[in-house]
Amino acid sequence: MKKxxxxxxxxxxxxxxxxxxxxxxxxxxxxxxxxxxxGMTDEQARIQAVDESYITTGDPMTVTVNGTKTxxxxxxxxxTVVKRCPQYF
Numbered sequence: 001m002k003k004x005x006x007x008x009x010x011x012x013x014x015x016x017x018x019x020x021x022x023x024x025x026x027x028x029x030x031x032x033x034x035x036x037x038x039g040m041t042d043e044q045a046r047i048q049a050v051d052e053s054y055i056t057t058g059d060p061m062t063v064t065v066n067g068t069k070t071x072x073x074x075x076x077x078x079x080t081v082v083k084r085c086p087q088y089f
Contacts, residue, residue, distance in 0.1 A: 020057075021056040022058040024055060024073075025080045028081070029049075029081045029084045031045075033088070036085065037085075
């Protein structure tokens, strides 16, 4: 499970750190899983999910997962995706 979580979190890392904001984990997971089910590639689904779930309000806390610094919203989104559609990992 840790391997999948770390991999999923790594997939979410996009150039968002410059802006203040956060990813809504449940919305991200829903959009990602539905996009993959429609035939999008992993990268296309991630882009679509970030576009639809990223809000410019909020400032999530920073955490370290397996030695990599990330934010709590990214960790929550990765966990939710793994639970919602594990077949893509």
